[in-house]
Amino acid sequence: MDIEKHNQLLNILGQYYGMVYLSQKNRPKKMAYFDFVVSEIHGLRIKELQDSRKAGNKVIGAFCIYAPEEIAYAANATMVGLCGGADFSVPDAEAVIPRNLCPLIKSFYGFKLNGTCPYFQSSDLVVGETTCDGKKKVYELLNELIQTYVIEIPHKPDTQQGKEFWLKEVEAFKAKIEEVTGNKITAEKLKAAITLINNKRKALKRLNNLRLYNPSPISGLDALLIYQISFNDDPVRFTAKVNELCEELEQRVKDGIGVTAKDAPRLMISGCPMAIPNWKVHSIAQEAGASVVVEESCVGTRYFSELVEPKGDSLNDLLWAIVEKYSKIPCACFTPNDRRLKSVKDLAEEFNVDGIIYYTLQNCHDYNVESVKVDRVAKAAGLPMLKIETDYAMGDSAQIKTRVEAFLEIIAGKKQQ
Amino acid sequence: MDIEKHNQLLNILGQYYGMVYLSQKNRPKKMAYFDFVVSEIHGLRIKELQDSRKAGNKVIGAFCIYAPEEIAYAANATMVGLCGGADFSVPDAEAVIPRNLCPLIKSFYGFKLNGTCPYFQSSDLVVGETTCDGKKKVYELLNELIQTYVIEIPHKPDTQQGKEFWLKEVEAFKAKIEEVTGNKITAEKLKAAITLINNKRKALKRLNNLRLYNPSPISGLDALLIYQISFNDDPVRFTAKVNELCEELEQRVKDGIGVTAKDAPRLMISGCPMAIPNWKVHSIAQEAGASVVVEESCVGTRYFSELVEPKGDSLNDLLWAIVEKYSKIPCACFTPNDRRLKSVKDLAEEFNVDGIIYYTLQNCHDYNVESVKVDRVAKAAGLPMLKIETDYAMGDSAQIKTRVEAFLEIIAGKKQQ
Numbered sequence: 001m002d003i004e005k006h007n008q009l010l011n012i013l014g015q016y017y018g019m020v021y022l023s024q025k026n027r028p029k030k031m032a033y034f035d036f037v038v039s040e041i042h043g044l045r046i047k048e049l050q051d052s053r054k055a056g057n058k059v060i061g062a063f064c065i066y067a068p069e070e071i072a073y074a075a076n077a078t079m080v081g082l083c084g085g086a087d088f089s090v091p092d093a094e095a096v097i098p099r100n101l102c103p104l105i106k107s108f109y110g111f112k113l114n115g116t117c118p119y120f121q122s123s124d125l126v127v128g129e130t131t132c133d134g135k136k137k138v139y140e141l142l143n144e145l146i147q148t149y150v151i152e153i154p155h156k157p158d159t160q161q162g163k164e165f166w167l168k169e170v171e172a173f174k175a176k177i178e179e180v181t182g183n184k185i186t187a188e189k190l191k192a193a194i195t196l197i198n199n200k201r202k203a204l205k206r207l208n209n210l211r212l213y214n215p216s217p218i219s220g221l222d223a224l225l226i227y228q229i230s231f232n233d234d235p236v237r238f239t240a241k242v243n244e245l246c247e248e249l250e251q252r253v254k255d256g257i258g259v260t261a262k263d264a265p266r267l268m269i270s271g272c273p274m275a276i277p278n279w280k281v282h283s284i285a286q287e288a289g290a291s292v293v294v295e296e297s298c299v300g301t302r303y304f305s306e307l308v309e310p311k312g313d314s315l316n317d318l319l320w321a322i323v324e325k326y327s328k329i330p331c332a333c334f335t336p337n338d339r340r341l342k343s344v345k346d347l348a349e350e351f352n353v354d355g356i357i358y359y360t361l362q363n364c365h366d367y368n369v370e371s372v373k374v375d376r377v378a379k380a381a382g383l384p385m386l387k388i389e390t391d392y393a394m395g396d397s398a399q400i401k402t403r404v405e406a407f408l409e410i411i412a413g414k415k416q417q
Numbered sequence: 418m419d420i421e422k423h424n425q426l427l428n429i430l431g432q433y434y435g436m437v438y439l440s441q442k443n444r445p446k447k448m449a450y451f452d453f454v455v456s457e458i459h460g461l462r463i464k465e466l467q468d469s470r471k472a473g474n475k476v477i478g479a480f481c482i483y484a485p486e487e488i489a490y491a492a493n494a495t496m497v498g499l500c501g502g503a504d505f506s507v508p509d510a511e512a513v514i515p516r517n518l519c520p521l522i523k524s525f526y527g528f529k530l531n532g533t534c535p536y537f538q539s540s541d542l543v544v545g546e547t548t549c550d551g552k553k554k555v556y557e558l559l560n561e562l563i564q565t566y567v568i569e570i571p572h573k574p575d576t577q578q579g580k581e582f583w584l585k586e587v588e589a590f591k592a593k594i595e596e597v598t599g600n601k602i603t604a605e606k607l608k609a610a611i612t613l614i615n616n617k618r619k620a621l622k623r624l625n626n627l628r629l630y631n632p633s634p635i636s637g638l639d640a641l642l643i644y645q646i647s648f649n650d651d652p653v654r655f656t657a658k659v660n661e662l663c664e665e666l667e668q669r670v671k672d673g674i675g676v677t678a679k680d681a682p683r684l685m686i687s688g689c690p691m692a693i694p695n696w697k698v699h700s701i702a703q704e705a706g707a708s709v710v711v712e713e714s715c716v717g718t719r720y721f722s723e724l725v726e727p728k729g730d731s732l733n734d735l736l737w738a739i740v741e742k743y744s745k746i747p748c749a750c751f752t753p754n755d756r757r758l759k760s761v762k763d764l765a766e767e768f769n770v771d772g773i774i775y776y777t778l779q780n781c782h783d784y785n786v787e788s789v790k791v792d793r794v795a796k797a798a799g800l801p802m803l804k805i806e807t808d809y810a811m812g813d814s815a816q817i818k819t820r821v822e823a824f825l826e827i828i829a830g831k832k833q834q
Contacts, residue, residue, distance in 0.1 A: 098785045130572045130752065133550045137786035140753045150752060152579065155547045156569050161585035165571070168578035335547065335567060336557045363780065368515045369554035 006116040009088050010042060013277055020283045024219055026259050028252065030245040031222055037229050041276070045232060046118040052078060053122070058181045061123035061146075062231075063108060064131055065298045065329060066153050068322050070308060071174050073193035073235070075181040081231030082126065083117035084108035085275030087392035097138060102361045103391035104275065105134045112145045119232070120146065125180050127173070129153050131333040132366055149176050157327060157334045166323045174319070187315040194308045194318060200235045201304040203242035208301065210249045211293045212351060214266070215258020217249040220292025221282045222259075227299045228276045260291040265411045266352060270296035270344055270374060271359035272367050281359055281388060281404075284397065288404050294351045296344050297359075302329050305343070332366035340370070341377050348381055354411045357404070358387040384410050423533040426505050427459060430694055437700045441636055443676050445669065447662040448639055454646050458693070462649060463535040469495060470539070475598045478540035478563075479648075480525060481548055482715045482746060483570050485739050487725060488591050490610035490652070492598040498648030499543065500534035501525035502692030504809035514555060519778045520808040521692065522551045529562050536649070537563065542597050544590070546570050548750040549783055566593050574744060574751045583740045591736070604732040611725045611735060617652045618721040620659035625718065627666045628710045629768060631683070632675020634666040637709025638699045639676075644716045645693045677708040682828045683769060687713035687761055687791060688776035689784050698776055698805060698821075701814065705821050711768045713761050714776075719746050722760070749783035757787070758794050765798055771828045774821070775804040801827050 017038055037045070049059050058077040062069070069079040083089070089110030090103060097109060111117035120126075126148040128139035142148045152169050154162035174185055207226060210217055226245075230238060252258070267290045269281060274297065282292050295301065306328045310321035330340035348356065356378050360367040371387055378385035386407040390396055434455055454462070466476050475494040479486070486496040500506070506527030507520060514526055528534035537543075543565040545556040559565045569586050571579035591602055624643060627634055643662075647655060669675070684707045686698060691714065699709050712718065723745045727738035747757035765773065773795050777784040788804055795802035803824040807813055 097789060098782075100780065101782060101786070133750070133782040134786065136572065136752045137749070137783055141786075141789060143753075150573065152571060152573050152576075154569060154571075154582070155553060156567065159569075159589075161582055161589070162569065165578055165582035172576075172578070332554070333550070335553045336560075363517065363782070365515075365518060365550040365780070365782075366554055369518070369551065369558075372514060372558060 001118065001121055002115045005114060006042070006118075009086070009116050012088065013086075014039075016277055020279050021221060021225065024221065024259070026257070027222060028218060028245060028248050030241070030248045033241045033245075034222070034225055034229055037233055038225070038276075041232060042118050046122060048234065049078060049080065049119075049122045053124070058124040059122050060177070060180075061119055061126045063135065064129050065303050066129045066131060066326055066331070067127040067151065068170060068173065068326060070190060070193040070197050070322060071170070071177050071185065073196055074185045074190040075177045075183040077124075077177065077181050078234075079127075080119050080123070081275065082108055082119050082123070083111040083275070085278040085392065086111075087394075089114055089116065090392065097141065100363055101134045101138070102132075102363045104273070104361055105138050107275075107392060109138050109142060112142060125149060125176075127151065131331055132364065134363070149173070153333065155333055155335055157337070157339070163323055163327060166327065167319060170319055170322055185315075187313060187318060190315065190318045191310070191313065194310065194321070196235055198307045200230060200239045201307055203239045203246065204230060204304040206246045207242055207249070208294065208304070210246060210253065213253045213258070214352070215260050215262050215264065216291055216293055217252035217258055219259045219286060220267075220269075220295075221279060221286055224274060224279065224282050224292075224295060224299065225276075227295065227303065228274070230303070261289075264289055264291040265354040265408055265415075266291050266293045267355055267357055268292075268294045268296060268344070268348055268351060268353045269300075269357045269359050271371075272361040272364055273298040274359075275299065278392060280390065280392070280394070280397065281357060281400065284401050284404050285357065288401065288408055290404070290408055293353060294347050296340070296347055298329075298331070301343065301347060302331070332370040337370060341373055344374055344377050345381060348378075348383060353383065354415065355407060356383055356385040357407075358385055360387065360389045362389055362391045384414065418535065418538055419532045422531060423459070423535075426503070426533050429505065430503075431456075433694055437696050438638060438642065441638065441676070443674075444639060445635055445662060445665050447658070447665045450658045450662075451639075451642055451646055454650055455642070455693075458649060459535050463539060465651065466495060466497065466536075466539045470541070475541040476539050477594070477597075478536055478543045480552065481546050482720050483546045483548060483743055483748070484544040484568065485587060485590065485743060487607060487610040487614050487739060488587070488594050488602065490613055491602045491607040492594045492600040494541075494594065494598050495651075496544075497536050497540070498692065499525055499536050499540070500528040500692070502695040502809065503528075504811075506531055506533065507809065514558065517780055518551045518555070519549075519781045521690070521778055522555050524692075524809060526555050526559060529559060542566060542593075544568065548748055549781065551780070566590070570750065572750055572752055574754070574756070580740055580744060583744065584736060587736055587739055602732075604730060604735060607732065607735045608727070608730065611727065611738070613652055615724045617647060617656045618724055620656045620663070621647060621721040623663045624659055624666070625711065625721070627663060627670065630670050630675070631769070632677050632679050632681065633708055633710055634669035634675055636676045636703060637684075637686075637712075638696060638703055641691065641696065641699050641709075641712060641716065642693075644712065644720065645691070647720070649693075678706075681706055681708040682771045682825055682832075683708050683710045684772055684774055685709075685711045685713060685761070685765055685768060685770045686717075686774045686776050688788075689778040689781055690715040691776075692716065695809060697807065697809070697811070697814065698774060698817065701818050701821050702774065705818065705825055707821070707825055710770060711764050713757070713764055715746075715748070718760065718764060719748070749787040754787060758790055761791055761794050762798060765795075765800060770800065771832065772824060773800055773802040774824075775802055777804070777806045779806055779808045801831065
C-alpha cells in the first residue's frame, strides 16, 4: 500500500461524499448505516477481511456480476468488488496501457499499480471474465501484478453448446476456488451459499420496488450507493440492514413521505455499471430536479432481478441453476441481447418513467453500439432518451448538466401536451 | 446498388491504385494478373459470382479468417471477403452507429448501408464471428440489412471445453451452410475443400518465404495486395497465378534482382488486418525507403502459416482438424495470446527484420492493449518498434510519414553502431 497516496484518495472521497450525499435533504434515517460503511470502506471492512484471512479464509476480488459469488462463499471465501470507479488512479494506468480504453478498466488497473486499493491488497485471487475486449486483455497485464483467473462467458445467449460450455467454465472456476481456499465445495455448502446470496438479491429487489411509488421514499443516489455497497459489505449484515431500511421506507410510503416533489420527472438510467465513487450522472440529474427511480445496470436491476433457483439438490443441479441464472443477466456482451431490450421496456412501464438516460462509459463498444437498439425501444414507448458518454473526470460535468437540464425541459414540455 | 455512388468509388479506387501501385518501379511481370484482378474487382469477378449463383450455387460473404471457408467450398459455395477497407463508406455508417468504433467496422457497415459493395450485394449469407466487441454488436445491425450468421469463437485458447465448444460451433455453421446451399457436406467434399484451401495457403507461404531474401524480389505493397486478393479471387485460379509469380520471383532471386536497395531497412508490420484499399502504412514506409518484408497480420502470416491437417478421413476428423488449425491463428481476441508473441519473435528472426511497425486500427482494444506485450518482445529482441494507431482517412498521412522517417533514422543509427 502507498499510504500517503491512499490518504489523498480518502481525503478526496470524503469531501466528495459529503458534497454529493450528506447534502441531500430528507434522507431515510437508516441510511446512517450505509454512510458509516462508506466512511469505513477502507477501514473497518478491510480489517474484517484481514481478520477473516488470519482465520484461514480467503478473499476473492472481482469486477463483474458474472463472477459467481455463490461458489466463493461455498468455499468459506468472501467475494469483494475491487476499486474501479475513480479517476484518481487513471493517470497511473495510462503510463502503461492505452488511454483510449474505458475509464473503469484504467481505474482498476491503476489502483493495482499504485497500490491504493486495500481490496486489491487484501485479495488472494482476482476473478475476471471475458465480458469485453478491454477488460479481457488488461486482465493479462493485471495477472502480472496479482493472480487473476479468467472465466469465459459465451456470447451467444441460449444456445445449448454455449450453456454446456458455461457449465464447464463454472466447474473449472469451482476447482480453482477449491484449490485456492483448500476447501471442498459440497452440494450442501453451495446450497447454503445460494440461499445467502439470493437473500441479498431479494432485499435489493425489495428496496428497488419501493421506488415504484411516487414520490419515491429514497433518492436515486442513495439507492445507487446501496447497490454499490452490495459488492463490498458482508452479505448477512448487509441484507439485514437493507431490510431494516426497507421497513423505514415502507412506513414512509404509508405516510406519503418522499424525497422529491411528486411531479419530479422520473428517470431510468440504463447502461454501463457505476462503481464507487461514480455518482456523477445521478448527482447531476438529481440536482437538476429529476428523480432517478431505476438503474437498468449491473449496479442495479441486472444484479438482483433473477434468483438462482435450483431444480434439485445435487451439485450438478446447483451448478446448472447458477448457469441458468447468470445467463439471464442481460449484459451487452451478448449477441443479440434481446433480454435487455425487453427489460428496458418492462422497467420503463413498471416504474412509470418519463425518460431514459443512456449511460455509456467512454470506449465501451458493447454498450455504445447497443444504444442504437435501446433508442428504438425508447422511441417505440414514446420516451425521450438522452445518451451520455463520459468518463470519471469532472471536466464534462457542466456540459452534462446543461444537456440533462435541456432533456428535463423536453420531458416537461411533453407532459404539458 | 447505388450506381452513381459506386462509380465515384471506382474512380477514387482507380486513381489511388495508379498512384500507389502502378508508380512502383521494377515490379515482377506476373503482377499484371493481380493488377487486372483489381481493375475487375467490381467487374468480371462479380460477373463470375453472379454466373455461379445463376447456376444454383451460393456466395457467402465474410470478414475474418475465422470463418472456415473450407465448409463453404464443401457445399459448392464461394466465400468472398466483403468490403471494409475504405474511408469512402464511413460517413454513411456514422449516421447510424457510434463514431468511436474501428474504421473497418464503420467501413463494412457503411458499404452495406450505401449499397456500393457488389460483394455484399452478391452474398446469399454473411458470416460473422465474435472476435471483437465492435464487430459482434454491429453484426446485429447488419443482420437487419442482410442475413448475418455469427460463429462464436472461444477466447481462452487451448482449453478442452473451449475446443469442444468450437467444434459444436463449426458443426452448427456446417448445418447453416447446408441449409442455405441445399447441399449436403460429405467427408469427401470437405476433404477436397480442405485440399483446395491448403493449396492456396501453401502458395501464399511460398510467396512470403521469397521475401526472406535480401533484397526482396517483391515489394511489401505487392505482397500485401496478393494477400488481400486471396479473399476475393477464385481459389484455383488464384493459387495457380501466385505459383506462377513465385517462379518468376525465384528466378529473380537467382539473378540477384530485388525491388529495393540491399541496405534498405527491413520491416515487419504487426497488428490489425488491412483490407483493400488499405495500403496507407505500407506505401508510406516504402516511400520512405523501407522494405516491408513480412506482415504478422490476418492479411498476412496468420492466414497461411498453418494448414488444416486431418488425422483421418471421417467427417469428425476433418472438422476437428479445422478447429485445431483455426485455434492456432494468433488473433488478439485470445487471452492470453502467447502464440502471437512467439510468432512475432520468430518472424523477426527468420525475416531478419530491423524494426517493427505495430499497426492498430483506432478503437481496436484487442490489438491496442496487446501492443504492450509485443513491445516487450521487440525490446527483448533489441528491435525498435513504432506504434501507429490510425483509421482509413488520409488526414494523418503526413504525420505518420514524419514518424516513419524518424523511425528509419533510429534504425539507421542502430545499424551504424
